[in-house]
Amino acid sequence: MLTFFDYEIPVLKALVKLGGSVKTMDVYSVVEEIMLPKLKNHPEEYGHYKIQTDIIWKNKTQWAREYLKRKGQLDGSVRGVWTITDAGRERLRLFKKTGRDPDEGRATIEGIDSAVAETEESPEKVFKRLDSFHETGAILNVRGIVYEPINEQGVVLLFAAIASESGFLIEGIRSKFPDAQLRRKTNHGTYVQCMAEFEFKSSNYQLHKHPLKGCNLIICWQHDWKDCPIEVLELKKFVEKLR
Incomplete structure (x- = not known):
């Protein structure tokens, strides 16, 4: 159909x-x-x-x-x-x-x-x-995404649109921790596994009480976790390179 x-x-x-x-x-x-x-x-x-x-x-x-x-x-x-x-x-x-x-x-x-x-x-x-009841962020207009994310779902959507340009392949997005199973491109042109968790703000990772083990990367819109022990991809900064 x-x-x-x-x-x-x-x-x-x-x-x-x-x-x-x-x-x-x-x-x-x-x-x-x-x-x-x-x-x-x-x-x-x-x-x-x-x-x-x-x-x-x-x-x-x-x-x-x-x-x-x-x-x-x-x-x-x-x-x-x-x-x-x-x-x-x-x-x-x-x-x-x-x-x-x-x-x-x-x-x-x-x-x-x-x-x-x-x-x-x-x-x-x-x-x-x-x-009338759909709240949006500010205008983004990057890769077909009109608005900036205002929640975790928006972060997932934006990342999916720019994954290849940020050096990732998406193998799967799931409902359990960590959220995404990715393949990350290395400097040698090969790919390695990368397990990632999506958050609107990086500090939400702590708020949601996720373990430090089992996640290689936090993908967020805003990085506000000082001295974060896990690597963070802040999409807000990354998309500036695409404008």
Whole structure:
């Protein structure tokens, strides 16, 4: 089953193909063309939800557009016009370079369920309601990440987006200590295992009473633990190199 998340990259590709800024009515045919290989295997996308009149794939395209707006990757400030932003282009660049979507897993962290697309409400109304209680940090705009982290989940999201540039490969992120099993690039070009714990502030490691053994690295947004006995990667400083 396809979700509206599957339409995000095609929408961004369509906007680039059409010159970066285009009227709404002109986007759909290009999105359909890009999605055609998948649509052939999902004929149900040409049906209709019982509670909506739009064809399902068009409805999901609208939801993708609204979610892209929410993430700052698409500008819809001009009524009836869709415009890709620098953040959207950066996401596409990383997707083309790595073959992986840098936003993969982001919706889960943000608590966005693809099932919302099947409601009677418009995407604009639903996301507006979500935004009304969605607290964010300051503008970051690095590698498709719009806002600075305000919690541990945000740190995980940001690190996933910049892992390769910081010399890491992610083997797995889990729910037990330590949070992440990574591979770290050495000066010789080889990789060694690195077990890491995510924290918003490095001092939270103490607050959460984690043991000093079993963790090679604390990955945080703010490093505030003086004389920390464990190596710390402070993302707040690292992302300055990427601007």
